Amino acid sequence: MNEFIYTFGYFGLFIISFLASTLLPLSSEVVVISMAALGYDLWLITLFATAGNFLGSLVNYYVGRKGSQFIFSRYIQIDPTTWAKAERFYKRWGVIALFFSWVPIIGDPLTAVAGAFHINLRVFTFWVILGKALRYLLLLGLAQHLFS
Numbered sequence: 001m002n003e004f005i006y007t008f009g010y011f012g013l014f015i016i017s018f019l020a021s022t023l024l025p026l027s028s029e030v031v032v033i034s035m036a037a038l039g040y041d042l043w044l045i046t047l048f049a050t051a052g053n054f055l056g057s058l059v060n061y062y063v064g065r066k067g068s069q070f071i072f073s074r075y076i077q078i079d080p081t082t083w084a085k086a087e088r089f090y091k092r093w094g095v096i097a098l099f100f101s102w103v104p105i106i107g108d109p110l111t112a113v114a115g116a117f118h119i120n121l122r123v124f125t126f127w128v129i130l131g132k133a134l135r136y137l138l139l140l141g142l143a144q145h146l147f148s
Contacts, residue, residue, distance in 0.1 A: 064114065101127070
């Protein structure tokens with residue numbers, strides 16, 4: 001892990017965060033905590049991780065908006081129960097549900113559901129960035145407390 005971080009630095013964090021927020025089963029938290037432990041700047045970690053994570057969610061949004069039936073049924077297999085849970089969660093909470101786009105399992109499908117429901121892009125951007133940035137800030141705050 002350290003070799004990956006030293007080789008790719010913030011750009012590697014951006015890529016991992018991007019991929020982790022698409023429908024691929026990856027996690028960016030390990031890289032975020034590792035970079036904090038290695039002394040990387042906490043604000044830059046937050047910035048790059050949030051940007052990558054948001055752009056990955058934006059891909060999910062456009063997949064849901066432009067071709068959810070075609071793409072999901074042929075190329076990306078989302079468990080129908082997971083999709084249904086995300087849909088119910090969104091219908092219950094409305095756009096505020098997008099704040100929870102960082103939550104494992106349901107968060108990524110939630111951003112695709114938002115696209116399928118044609119949620120305003122500015123509203124989507126606000127709630128997704130807010131949730132993802134706060135998650136990283138809390139995670140880094142906890143990591144800093146543990147490492148000091």
